[in-house]
Each structure stands twice: as C-alpha cells, then as structure tokens.
Amino acid sequence: METIKIVHTNDLHSHFENFPKIARFIKKSRKKSTADQFYLFDIGDAMDRAHPLTEATDGSANIEWMNQQNYDAATIGNNEGLGNSHEQLDHLYDHANFPVILGNLYEHGGQLANFAKPYLIKTTDKGTKVGIIGFTAPYILTYPLLDWDIRLIQNEMPPIIKQIEQEKCDVIILMSHLGVSMDRLIAKQYPQIDVILGSHTHHLFEKGEMDNGVLLAAAGKYGQNIGTVDLTLNDNHQITEKSAYTTPTADLKAKKKDAQWISGQAEKGNEILASEKVAEIPYTLSTDIEAEHSFINEALVATQQYADADAAVLSSGLFLTDLKKGVVTKKDLHEALPHAIHVMQTTLTGDNVWRLVMEMEKNRAYLRRHLQKGMGFRGKIFGELVYRGITIDNKRNVYINGQQLEMKKEYKIALLDHYLFVPFFPTIEIVGDNKIMYPDFIRNVFADYLQKKYPMR
Template sequence: MKILRKSFLTFLAFLVLATAAFASGGRVTLLSLNDIHGHIYSEDGVGGLAKAATVIQEIREENPGNTFLFEIGDVNEGPLFFYFHGHAEMRGLSLLGTDGGTLGNHEFDLGEDVLFETVSRAPFPVVVSNLRYRDGRPAPFPTHGIKKTTDGLTLGFFGLITPELGAMTSGRGDFRAGQDLPSEAERMVNLLRREGCDAIVLLSHCGLDVDRMIARSVAGISAILGGHSHTLMEREEFVEGPGGWVTVIGQAGSYARHLGRMDLVLSEGMANREGTSWRAIPLGKDIPEDPRVALLIEPFRERLKEKLDIPLAPQPEDFDARRETLRTGEAPLGNFLADAFRWKAGADVAFLAGGSIRGDRIYPAGSATYATLTNMMPFGGSLWKGSLSGSDLLMVLETSASGYALGEESYDAAMRVPTGGFLQVSGLRFSIDPKRQPLLIDNNGVVRTQGARLVKAEVRQPDGSWAPVDPKRIYTVATTDWTAGGGDKHYILKKNGSAFSSMEQMYLEAAADYVRFLKEMRGEAEGRITILR
C-alpha cells in the first residue's frame, strides 16, 4: 500500500510540474539564420552577417532580455569552410550574440575532426538530439539548452538533424542520424517539461515538410525554427497536433539573405494564433553593415582571396569552355562536371546544361583551383537528385537535341530550346540527327511539335557495358537546380519537379570534392554525344 501511495504521489508531482510549465503565457522574440552555407559576407550589397547584426541589435533593443538568436544548421560549406574550418563563420555568429544552434549535414563535409574543430569555436551551445555513433553511444554534443527571459519565462530548445545525413555527406564518419523524429522530439519535450520550461523550441535542420509532420505528431513544441529546405516563409504557419496542440513554424530562406523573426505569444505553452507572428526580414541594400562585425570578419575574406589560387590538384590538359564547344557537342569539361555530379549523388545518370558552364574561353593546363571552378560555375546553384522513367529520360535528350542549332534554319527561334539547354552528360551516350525535326516548345512549356532528332540513347551499366534506355525503367538522375526546375525549356523536368529534391550541396562544391577525390581534374571525349552529319 505504501508503494502504491508513493507511486501515486510521484505521478501527481510530475503532473503538477508539467501543468505548471504549460499554464504560463508570455511573449518571447526568436530570431534565426539558417543555411548560411559560408555566405557570411554581403554579395552585391545584399545579405551577410554584418547586415544581420544591425537588424538584430535593433530588435533586441525593442525587447531587451526577451530576444534570442538561433542558428539552424548548414553554417558551413565551400572554400571558406575548406580553408578555415568554420573559424570565420563562428566568429561572425559569436559577434552576433548567437544564443544556440544545431548541426546541418554540411558541418560533416570535411570529416569528424573538422566537425569537432568547428563546433569548438562556437561560444554557444550546438544542440542535436537525434545524432549517435553507429554503436549506439550518444554523440558528444548537448541535446538541448535552456534560457531564461527577463520577464521570467523559461525557454527550452533542442535540435534535430536530417535523417538523410548518411546519404548527403561522405564525411559523417561513425555518426548516424536517428530516423524516428517524432519519437526523438517527444523524448525531448518530456525532458524539457521536467525542467520546467514554459516554451519549447525545436531547431530543425530537417526541411519544412518534415517539420510539419513533427508538429502534427507531437504535442508540446511551441515553435519550430526550420532549415535544410531553404524555404523562404513570408508569414507564420500554424500546425495543429495531438489534442489540439498548436505549433508555429518559420524558416528564413538561405545564404544569410534574410533574418527570421518570430514574435511568439504563448497560451498554456502553445503558440497563440492571434498574437504570434513570423516574417523573414530582407537584408537588402538599404540595411547598413555593423562596422564592428564587418571589420572583424573581413580578414578571412582577404586571406581567402589569396588561397583561392592555391592548387587543389593537377589539371593535365586544357579545358575548352567556349560557348560553341559546350553547346554543340560533347565537351571534355562537360564530361568531367557531369561525372562529378553523378559521383556525388550516386546516381545512374547526370546531366547539366552547356549554358551552366561559363568563361567562354580555354582554361589552360596547369592546376585546378577554387578560382578556376568558380569561374566555370559562377551561379552558386545547388545539386539536385531525382528519378525519371526511361520514357521521360528520352524526352529530356530530345529536348536537349532541340538546343542544337544547325546553321540557317526556318524554325521560329521562340519555339526552340535555347542553345544553352544543350546537355552535357554522364552515364549516358546518345546520337542525334540535326537534319530531322526539332522539338518545338513555346515559352509556357507547351509542346507545339514533337521532335525526332534523337536517334539512339544508351545507359551505362554497373559492369561498364551499355544498354538501350528502357522506357519503363526508373533511373536516378543528378543535375543542377536550374535544369531540375525546368530551365531552358526542359519541360519534362519541370513536370516531374516533385520527383527531384535538393541535395543541399552547391554544385561547385560537388566538383571540388570530385577533384580532391581523383587528385586531378581531367576530362576526355569518349563518344558520349554523336552528331550525325
């Protein structure tokens, strides 16, 4: 009887504690930066941490002691990370007075040692609750953090990293990401309830769709500050979960071009629909830079300029990046870059538009550098992966063939695929006859005349042999965000947009990884594209 009475009193004490934690109201301002990807400096007068600092300080003055700044993962990527291992980014976030953060998949790109070095430079807690070693041991990072507001609220926060970590970076080492995110979140909610938190915030590097799923599945999360999908949310989104629990979600795009601001009004621990708001504040040309932040992160940019010309690997031969080479046939440079995409994505095939490769010149043999790759691919786009049926893959190649211009032609140029849409490929070889009818398509993506230029198309098999494209088979595909989104009138890819998703990897960085992997930058003509005369 005494045991039963003790158990009942223990349960009652927990119930009172939980009820007290969620009986509270109040307001707190949450600021966030997600998916910076090394873009800590203003680019063309837009974005950067020095501009963010100006806005953050103004908001903190509005609500002193009740405003908190969080970083939502993928701070790091690209040459800044490669050369300085997060030192520049973490110095900037420190100067902003960041209160907490979580890990993104790109923090793992350079391996465990660099990951630990990067996180060690953060003067704020970097929390993640679904990361473990492969043998089950917990990762050496805190699972959560707690902050007190001037107004007396207790704010708890925890982090989740994408379950796709293993497929998105080879630098994950012995780490694995927990897959059951609702269970991970529920575990952390219960823990933070016991800590007496009035509000619980999830720092989620999992993407908006996953954030919505978690909010529908778990009661107790007041707000989700998101990242990973690079979604620019213009206003707040409320999601109703178990028992009518209300969670609010916000995500602020990418590349430090916007600062997220959530004014969270609490009602029994939930987000109050009437008072809570979210907006992504543009860090535009009208925002002045904080001079102190700008001054203290500038030395890294100056040193980076020097390092960009340091060789990554030998480049034994010239690379022809002239327009007429890339848009009228197989180009060794196109082969190399398409191979890099296929390798990085682990895809069956890869392709990129000839117009996505720039410079319009011959890059001389010598050494491949980051500066070389940046000149070749200046757009800063990301690598996407998806799947296509063989039938759709054949249509992609037919669309590419329409971009081949055969001298003087009578077809309406407005109905043709632009020459920049001619594709460079990997894992494929095909033949086209430019004397035949090209695909004609208007600017709204409506096919006016089917094309007949594609004569033959084959896919490389795992054993190195070639087999015809099977219209009924599903192939995995890697390409750029531009082409995956239907750029250059690749309407089939736009139609299949839901089948593609971002790998959250700059395609320039995918090429750099491939150079480092091969220990050289070499491409050869292999008969991938045949133009019948």
C-alpha cells in the same frame, strides 16, 4: 508578466553580402529590446561551400562570424551535415561559443554526435524555464555514406519531448531544419511545442503562421530576411501572447564599409584557394563542348575513371568557367565547379540503360536551356547532355563503347547524384543500383585527376 524576444536566422548559405546588415540588426535588437529576455538562434545551413572563404576554411570563417554575434544556440542543416566530411563536421564547432542542439545525428556506435546536445534548457531572469530542441533533415541515403547514423524524427522526437516535459519547461522551442511540411505536421502532433523556428525549404512567414496553437516562424533564405518572435508570459510562466514577424535585410541601411568587408571575405577565401596549386595543363579547357579541348570531355574521363564505369554522362551547365592553360589552382576549380554535387556509380541492366538513354534524349532539348535550381546545383542552366562511351544510331539502338547493348548484361554508368534527385531521369531512382561516392565533390574528383595527368613541373 514577462516578455521574451527571439531573433532567428536560417539558411544564410554563406551569403556574406548580407552579414554586415544582419550583424547590426542583431546588435541593435539586443540593445534596444525592452523584453525581459533576449535570445538569438540559427536554424542551419549557415555555411555553403559555394563561397570561397567557406570553401577555403572548411566553414570556420562562418563559425567565427557567428561567434561575434553571440548566438544562444544553433542547429545544423544539410550543408553543414553533408557538405563536410565526417571529420570536418566533427570539428566544425570546436571553437564555437554557442551550443549546437541536434537530436537526430549519431555516431554508428550509438552516441550522439560529439559536437551536439539533444536539448538545451535556459532559465530566464524571471525564472521561466525555456526548453530548446533541434533536428535536421534526415537524409537517410546520404548521411550513412559519411559514416553518420541519421535518425528519423518520429523516433527521436518523443523521448526528447518527454525529457523536456520532465524538466518542467514552461516554454518549448523547436529549431527545425526539416522544412515547412514537416513543421506543420509536428505542430499537429505536438501542440505542447510553443514555437517552431523553421528552415530548409526557404519558406518565409512574414507574420508567422499559427498551426494547432503552435507558432511557426521562418525567415526565408540567404539572409534576405531576419526573423523575430515575441512572447508574453503571465506570472505563472505561461505564454499568453505570441507573435512573429520578419525584417527584409534590403530595407536596412547599408554603410560605406560594408562593400569593402564583403569583397574582403571573398578575396580572403580566393587568396587561400589560389595559393593551393593543383596541376599545370598544356592547353585551355573550354566550356565550349565542341572545342578541341573541351572541359566536359576531360571531366567525363575523370568521372568515368573515378566511378570505375563503362560509360559516363555529364551536363554542360555544370562548367561555369574555362580552365586556362598553365597552372590550375583550387580557386580556378572552385570557380568553375562550385557545386555541392558528387559522382555516382549507377549499375543498370542493358534494357534499363536503353531506357535511361531514351529519357535523356527525350529531355535533351528541354534541358539545354532549363534554368536549374537546388539539389546542390550552383550554376544557372542544366545545359547539354554529353556522353562518353554511349552512342545511338538512327534506329534508337544504343551502343556502349561500340558494342550493342546486351539487354540482360549489367553496366556501370558514371553519373552525378544530382541526376538522381532531379525529376527527368526516373530510371535512375526506380531501378538503378546507385552508389553515391562521398565525401568528394566533383571539383575534388577532377582536381585529383588533373594532379595525376598534368602534375606540376
């Protein structure tokens, strides 16, 4: 008989406030484990640029912390994959002491990403061969914008499973940053997989879920829970029992030094960002959209220019803090615009511009106080829609820069990719010719604009 214990984390999203407890849990689990073999895996989205230290270090601080925990393997999530430029991701794991298992991210030349391995085989002390595979959510619209060739699971899974089986692995573990629906589908199609460690959709399986004989495990989000899987094997290296459970981080004992460490991580990041000066503005840019110098109106100019557009639309909920008169640093911009959101140039004919504006007007009152979550948004409410270059009269005629819409003429509108993914403006997705402008986040676009308009004296 043989026992294997697996501890797994997922979707930590740079929630450093939970890291001290997680680190102690891992250390204690490893030390007190009576299992014959202990493994530690991370299933992606370990980093999130909303945290100042992650932003300031391009995620290297997250990798440094993971190194200290001695992970056996990890895969990537969309925050690593799409929250970094091609070059940043290519070098994110340069100093990692663990392998990155990722079977569906390629260079355009057909070579697997340099930092990745398609699978990993580990042999336990008792001779059991454990095959570990990993996949990330294939955002086929956005990865190519970062010069990556992202591939679909239905194409990439079969050859890797076949290779693992040819290696005569006794246990197959999938690190899946694909979401719960895809995990359940994979379990139905590939019963030879023994355990799926899930993530991406932030689902929590407190006691695991059994689908078609495949054990699904998932530990929610933000390090609020830590996952554990226990496997029992017979002398022929066949699994006879498998179970999963999660441990709420809130139930773990805090130590006095935790708070100091947690605040120290944010301070360290903010110190680096504050040292990088961007511009010197002559007046405060206010989050009040009615103010003489409103933040959103300046940002509308920036996005319209960046997208080379006829008009622009932004929502007030994006702007979390004022930009104070004087020197503006990267810290100020990160606090004001922490979002993983990009500018998007959308080309529409006049009749579809009219339809989009009507959708915005119809949803305006609802969105004003709508609590927004996900899709890269790091604020609280969607807020007020504000136009630049778009006006409407009381007969619902729409004007672009004072000229009435020509229904068959094409117009370019500066929007955000966020508006493509939320369900309120279907015209964008249905008929828009949408160009998401990677790799810069909106704060980077605004930083470049400020630097040119208000250079340091």
